[in-house]
Amino acid sequence: MVVYYLGKAPMSDCWENISVGMKVEVENTDTDTPSGNHDNYPDSFWVASVTQIAGYKALLRYEGFGEDSSKDFWVNLCSSMVHPVGWCATRGKPLIPPRTIETKYSDWKDFLVKRLTGARTLPSNFYHKVQESVKSRFRVDMNLEVVDKKRISQVKVATIEKIVGKRLQVHYYDDDDGFCCHQDSPLIHPVGWARRTGHLISAPPLYTDRCAKGIRDRDDATEDLFPLSVGTAGTKLSPGTGQTGGFVVGMKLESVDPLNLSDICVATVMKVLNDRFMMIRVNSYDEDTNGGLDWFCYHMSSPYIFAPGFCAAHGINLTPPKGYTHATFSWEQYCRDTNSIPAPPELFNQGTNPAIPALPSSIQNNVTPVMTNTNIPLPVQLPALQTFPHVTSVKINGEALLTLTKEKCFDLTGGKAGPSIKIAHLITCLNKIVQNPNRFKSALKKPLL
Numbered sequence: 001m002v003v004y005y006l007g008k009a010p011m012s013d014c015w016e017n018i019s020v021g022m023k024v025e026v027e028n029t030d031t032d033t034p035s036g037n038h039d040n041y042p043d044s045f046w047v048a049s050v051t052q053i054a055g056y057k058a059l060l061r062y063e064g065f066g067e068d069s070s071k072d073f074w075v076n077l078c079s080s081m082v083h084p085v086g087w088c089a090t091r092g093k094p095l096i097p098p099r100t101i102e103t104k105y106s107d108w109k110d111f112l113v114k115r116l117t118g119a120r121t122l123p124s125n126f127y128h129k130v131q132e133s134v135k136s137r138f139r140v141d142m143n144l145e146v147v148d149k150k151r152i153s154q155v156k157v158a159t160i161e162k163i164v165g166k167r168l169q170v171h172y173y174d175d176d177d178g179f180c181c182h183q184d185s186p187l188i189h190p191v192g193w194a195r196r197t198g199h200l201i202s203a204p205p206l207y208t209d210r211c212a213k214g215i216r217d218r219d220d221a222t223e224d225l226f227p228l229s230v231g232t233a234g235t236k237l238s239p240g241t242g243q244t245g246g247f248v249v250g251m252k253l254e255s256v257d258p259l260n261l262s263d264i265c266v267a268t269v270m271k272v273l274n275d276r277f278m279m280i281r282v283n284s285y286d287e288d289t290n291g292g293l294d295w296f297c298y299h300m301s302s303p304y305i306f307a308p309g310f311c312a313a314h315g316i317n318l319t320p321p322k323g324y325t326h327a328t329f330s331w332e333q334y335c336r337d338t339n340s341i342p343a344p345p346e347l348f349n350q351g352t353n354p355a356i357p358a359l360p361s362s363i364q365n366n367v368t369p370v371m372t373n374t375n376i377p378l379p380v381q382l383p384a385l386q387t388f389p390h391v392t393s394v395k396i397n398g399e400a401l402l403t404l405t406k407e408k409c410f411d412l413t414g415g416k417a418g419p420s421i422k423i424a425h426l427i428t429c430l431n432k433i434v435q436n437p438n439r440f441k442s443a444l445k446k447p448l449l
Contacts, residue, residue, distance in 0.1 A: 003055060008182050010133035010165060011056075011078065018058075018077065022050045023119045025083045026060060030071055030098035044096045045088050047112060063115055064101045064108075071100060077122075078130045084122040134165040136183055142221045145189040145201060146170055149179055152258055153279070153295040154200040155189060157207055159219075173204060186302065191220035197273045199297060247278055247300055251343040252335060254311055254318060256304040257282050258296040264311055265319040266334070269343070276300040283321035301349045308342035402431055 003015040028046040051072065052059035061072050075082055088095055097108050105111045123129075138160055146158040158178060162169035170188070171178030181187055192211050194201035201208075216222070247269050255267035259282075270292070271279040279295040281287070288294040298305050308331045311318035320329035335342055404412075409423045 008166070008184060011130060013133075014129060017123075018050075018053065019120070020050050020053060021120065023047055023063070023085050023116060023121050024050070024060070024077075025085055025087050025095070026075065027081060028062070028096050028098055029073075030062070030100055031096055032099055043093070045083075045093050046095055046098060047085065047116070062098050062101075064097060064104055064111065071098065078127075080127065082122070084124055084126060085116060085119070086121070086124075136163050136166045136168070137225055138163060138168060138183055138221065141219050143191055143217065143219050144170060144221045145191060145193050145203075146172070146178075147187040147297075148172070148202060149177075151293055153292050153297075154202055155194050156201070157203040158188075160221075173207075174202070186299070186304075188221075188226075190223050190226050191216065197275050197277045199273060199277070200292075246347045247272055247343060250340050252308055252331075252338070252340050253280070253343045253348075254306040254308060255280055255282060255298070257284070257319070263319050264306070264316060266321040266329075267305075268340070270295050273297070280305070284319045286322060300347070303349055305348065307345035307348050309345075402427060402434065 003009050003012050006012055024047070025045050026048050027042040028044040031044045047063045048060040049063060050058045051061050051069075056076055056078050057074050058077050059072055059074055061069065065071060087093075095108075095112070097105075140160055140163060142160045144158050144160065145155045148154050148156045157173040158170040159173065160168050161171050161178065166183045167180055168183055168188070169178065169180045192214075193199070194203075195208075195211050203211075210217070249269055249272060251269040253267050253269070254264055257263040257265045263284075265282045265284045267280045267282050269278055270281050273279065277297055277299050279292070279297055281295050285294060310316075318329075320326055321334065324334065331342060404423070404427055409427075412423075
């Protein structure tokens with residue numbers, strides 16, 4: 001089942017249907033029948049059961065061997081030598097029982113009927129899916145705009161040099177350097193992407209000129225080859241966020257470190273581009289003095305950026321910013337120290353997750369960056385800690401209770417994460433009961449023991 005969890009692996013979208021106990025038809029190597037090779041296939045086949053799965057390989061056992069594993073063998077399920085049950089009948093190939101057990105049953109046909117009744121096998125179009133899963137929509141010699149691995153804040157013009165499955169080997173236009181990536185990688189973009197979004201690009205003058213004029217070459221990779229990019233352009237925006245997606249320069253968030261993908265770090269929005277892309281800087285490194293060389297581009301719907309508090313809510317280690325340790329860092333204090341605001345959870349692709357504790361609303365609502373024509377937020381005065389609300393007595397009727405948001409719960413509890421999350425969860429449960437009272441009533445009728 002490992003294949004199923006590797007989203008970019010071939011056949012990952014249908015591998016969950018491959019399971020122990022499935023029946024297949026394979027070559028019978030335990031036979032006295034001469035091994036011919038007519039129409040590129042052996043002449044002798046038999047039915048086998050999948051007893052174990054490891055990646056794309058399966059341990060098979062011929063039907064009729066019962067608990068005897070002496071003839072078990074491994075085979076790649078994606079190879080052309082494994083077929084769904086019924087394949088031999090369509091090809092006129094005989095099913096011949098293995099020599100070791102050929103006298104075990106007098107009626108092998110009846111045996112197979114009983115063993116195959118109700119059994120699962122590979123879908124008839126399985127090998128068509130195998131071929132499609134390793135077929136790339138790109139071709140060699142296509143032009144792309146690719147992140148410069150030596151300067152991640154810019155992209156470079158590159159060409160596809162080699163394709164293996166859905167993995168592309170690209171090399172930059174100005175040297176022989178390059179790298180290998182999946183065709184769905186966020187590191188590659190269509191020709192003209194940098195000009196459209198306002199991203200920095202390194203390209204030959206002729207390329208820049210023709211992009212400015214809208215001229216395309218037959219080898220240019222176009223937008224239709226990037227379905228993920230096209231899909232994100234139509235991502236539903238949160239109410240009131242506009243085409244900028246709601247992010248502004250100076251907002252703080254949590255982000256996967258593009259230079260160390262095993263780390264999630266505190267990061268800052270440094271620049272907002274077109275088409276809902278933005279440049280972020282990971283704050284755990286020394287700031288680049290040359291201006292922006294350590295920035296990296298993420299789309300606002302990227303699964304690699306998170307709201308402040310995401311790591312804490314899910315028990316994930318968060319790398320603190322430069323100058324802080326795990327012991328001294330807290331989002332609330334950090335936002336005060338840097339005169340900045342946290343990006344609210346509703347701006348992220350993960351949506352508003354009740355498990356992510358929001359920072360006190362007095363930070364979220366009262367600290368608004370004042371934008372100038374340089375898009376740099378001016379310093380603003382944050383409220384002192386003692387001004388945070390500490391409610392001791394509040395009367396709320398039942399109808400008003402059901403409308404409380406998790407942000408309001410934080411206000412009512414004085415910013416205490418634990419009680420706020422529990423209250424918000426209970427309100428969610430109550431709303432479900434209100435929306436479907438019949439289901440709740442039926443649940444009450446069930447015995448407790």
